[in-house]
Amino acid sequence: MRPDLHKALSELTKSDDFLQTSLTIKGRQLHFTYYTTLISHEQFHHDLLSIFQLANGELRDLQDLTALIPIESVQASSSLEDISRRLAQGAIFIQLAPRLDEGLIVDIADFKLGQRGYNDTENEYSVIGPKVGFVEHIDTNMTLLRRGLVTEKLIFEEHVIGSYSRTRVAIAYLDGVTNPQYIDTIRQRLADLDFDVIFDSSLLEQLVTDNSNSPFPLLLPSERLDRIMYAMLNGELALICDGSSVVITGPVNLFSFIVSPEDYYLPWILGSSFRLIRYFGVAFSLLAPSLYVAILTFHYTVIPRDLLGPIIESRTNVPFPPLLEVLFLEITIELLREAGSRLPTKVSQTLGIVGGIILGQAAVQAALTSNILLIIVSLSALASFTTPIFKMSNTIRFLRFPLILLASLWGGLGIMIGLMFILGHLLRLKSLGAPYLVPVYPFRGQDYSDSFIRSSLVLLSKRFSFKRPLSSTRYTIRKNKDIGDDYSNE
Amino acid sequence: MQHRVKDNYAISGYFVFFLIGVCQAAANVFNFQNHILEYAGQDAWQSILLMGLSLHLVLWMVYKMLGHPAQDIMDLHRTIFGKFLGNGFSLLLVGYFFIMALFYFRAYIEIVQVWVFPNLRTWAMAGLLTVMIYYVVSGGFRVVAGYSFFYIALTPMLLLLYFPIRQGDFHRLLPAFNHSLPDLLKGARCTSLIFFGLEALLVYFPFLKSPEKNAKWAHFALLFATFKYSAIIIVSLMYFSQGLLKHTLWPTLAMSKIIELSFFARFEYFYIFMWLLTIVPTVCISIWCCTRIMKRVAALNPRLSLPIILALLYVAALMFSEQTELAALERIVNTLGFYFVVGYIPLLFVIACFAARPASKAAE
Known part of the structure; x- marks a missing residue:
C-alpha cells in the first residue's frame, strides 16, 4: 500500500494560507498543493494552468507534465519531508490523480514579494563612488557580486543554517586567490553551528567569530558592494546571509575598520591624509x-x-x-x-x-x-x-x-x-x-602600503600578504607612454 | 631531546631584538647612573661601553651553545649534569627569573609611589598589574613577544634628551680617560643590571624561527642598549655635577622635569606612565620563563603554575615597604645577575664545549 501524499499533506499544517486545489483538465484530475503567500500567482496561471489547458497531447503521467512545464526547477518526489520543506520555500506540488503517492515539485516562489526595491548605501555613505548596496535577498546580492566580478573564479558555496529559519548562507570567494585554509575554517564553523533563526548576518557573525567575548568586531560587516568586492579581490572571503543587507568578510585586521572605500576614489595624497585624520579621530x-x-x-x-x-x-x-x-x-x-x-x-x-x-x-x-x-x-x-x-x-x-x-x-x-x-x-x-594586529604585529613591512596610509596605486598592485592569498599579484603596472613630465619632454 | 616548537607557536627570529631590548629598557633606565659614578666618575660611559661590548661575547656563547642539539638551557643542563642534577639546576633558574620579575615589578611601583601618587596602595596597583600579567602570559609566548614589540614606540623619547643637553656643560665630562682600568671594570660590574634580559634567551630560544640566521638582531639589541645607556649617562654627566648626581635617586626623571612645551609640562609623568610599556613585557617575559622551565622540567601545566607564580609575586611585592629594602633587593639582583650572565653562562659554555663533543659523536 503506497502512502497517500495528498491526504498526508492536508494534515501537514492548520495554516489558512496552505491550499490544496483540484482541477480537471482534459479529463484528468490535477491536485495542487501550495502556500498562497509564497508562490507567484502570475507564474502559476501562465506557466502551469494555461500550459496544461492548451497542451496538445494527453496528460497520461508525470513525464508528460514535466515535458510541458516551461520551468527548469521541476523535480519528481515522493518524500513527505522533502515536499514539506520545499513547499515552505515557495514551491508548488502537483499530483496527477489517481497516482497520489508521488508528484512534481515546481519552484515558482515569488522572491520579489516583500523585498525593498532600492539599494542605497544609507549607513555607509560616501560622497564619491557608487552608492550600490546589498539588499535583504541573497539572490540579488549574489547577482550584484557576479556582475561586479566578471570571472568564473567567483565561487558561491551555499549552506543552510538555522533549524527554524533554514536561512541560506553563501560563502563567496575567488578561487585561486582566497586561502583555502580560511574557507575550511568558516565551513567548519558553519557546519558546527546549531541555531534556530538567523535574523541578520551580524547574528551569524557573532556565532562564527573567533572570540565572542570581545568588544571588537572580528569580521567586517558592510553593506557596500564596492567594499566587499575589494575585500574579496584581496583574498578575503565573504559571508552572504539571506534576509540581511549586510555582508561580512574576513579575515580582517584592526586597521581595515578605519578604511573607507572613498580613500581609493580620491588621489592617494588626499586619501592618505583623510585616513590619518580618521586615525587621529579614533585616538x-x-x-x-x-x-x-x-x-x-x-x-x-x-x-x-x-x-x-x-x-x-x-x-x-x-x-x-x-x-x-x-x-x-x-x-x-x-x-x-x-x-x-x-x-x-x-x-x-x-x-x-x-x-x-x-x-x-x-x-x-x-x-x-x-x-x-x-x-x-x-x-x-x-x-x-x-x-x-x-x-x-x-x-x-x-x-x-x-x-x-x-x-x-x-x-x-x-x-x-x-x-x-x-x-x-x-x-x-x-x-x-x-592575527588581528597585523601588519604591526606580526610585522609585515609590505602591507604598510595600505594600512595607515593609502599609497599610490603603483604600490598597491600586490595583495596584502597577511591574508595569505594564493596569488599575490592583483595587476601589473604599465606606464602610459604619453604621461610624462614636461621637463623631461622639453 | 626536545623537538622544535611547532611553527604556529614560534615567532620570527628577528623578534629577539625586541625581546632582549625591552628587558634592557626596563626600570633601571631611570636610576642606573649613581651606581657607576662611584667608581668611574666622569668616565662612566666607558664602563658602559666596556660592559656592553663584552656582553656580545656572552651572547655569542648563548647562540653557540643552543640549537645543536640542545634547544634550551633545560636540555643543556640535562645533557651536562644528568637528569636529576640538571633538572635541579633548571629549577634554580625559576628562582632567578622570579627574583628578576619581582625586582622590575616592585621597582616600578616604587617609582610611581615616589613620583606620582605617594598614597597609592601597593596592594591595589600590584593586584591590577598582576591581573594584566596573567592575561598576557596566559595568551602564550606569541602574545608576550607581541607585547614586548610596542616598547619600540618609546624610542623617539631619546630625542627629548636634547633639552638637558642644551642645559648641560660639556666640560663636566673632562678630564676624560682619567680612571684606571680596575676602576672602570668595577664600574662596569655595577652596570650589569642594565643589560639583563639576554639570559631569558636561554629559555625561549626554541620559539625563534631560524635563530642562527637572526643572531645579528640579538647583537643589535645589545648594541642599541649600549648606545642608549652611554648617551643617557653622558647627558646626565653633562647636566648634573657629579656631587649632585650621586645623591639624585632617579636622575633620568629629574632631567626630564625641565622639558616644557606650550601645551604640556612635567614630562616625567609622561615617562613614568609610558614606561609601563616596557615594565609589563619585561615582567611577563620573566614570568613566562618561570612557567616554561617548570613545564619542561616538572611537566607542570602552565594553567596551574602561572597562577601560583603570580600569587607568589603579588605576596612578595607586598613585603617591601621601605626604600632601603628595595635597594637591598637591587643589590642582590645585581650580584646574582652579574654572576649568572658573566660567570655561569661562560662556564656552561666551556663545559658544553667539552661535554657536547662526545655526545654528538655518540649520536653519529
Missing part, C-alpha cells in the same frame, strides 16, 4: 575625555602656566569633580545618539538641535559643566563618527568609559593600564585564525 575620541579627567583630577601640574588660566576660569563655578562632569556630558551624548538612532529621521533633526545646542549651552550656563569640557566631549563624539564601520565606532564609544573610570582612579597611570589591557586583548584576538 582622540578614545583618549580625550579620560585625559581631561586624569589631568584635572591629578596632574594639573602638566598644564603649562599660560594654559592653566583659561581652564581654571571655565571650571570655577562647576561644583562637581571632573569625573562626574565628564560622565554627565558623555551620558547625555550617548542618550542623544541612542535616541537619534531610534527616532524617525524627521524627528531626529529636531532632537539634534534640542540636544546638541540647547542642552549643551544650558548645561554650561547652569554651571554643570565647563566650556572646555563641552568642547572636548563634543569633539570626541564627532571624532567617533569618523570611523567608517559602525560596529567599530560602537567599540570605541564603549571603550571610553572604562578609560574614564580608570583615569578618575589613578590618573595617567590608570589610562595607561587601560590601554595596556586593550593592547593585550588585541594581541590575543584572531580573525578566522589570522
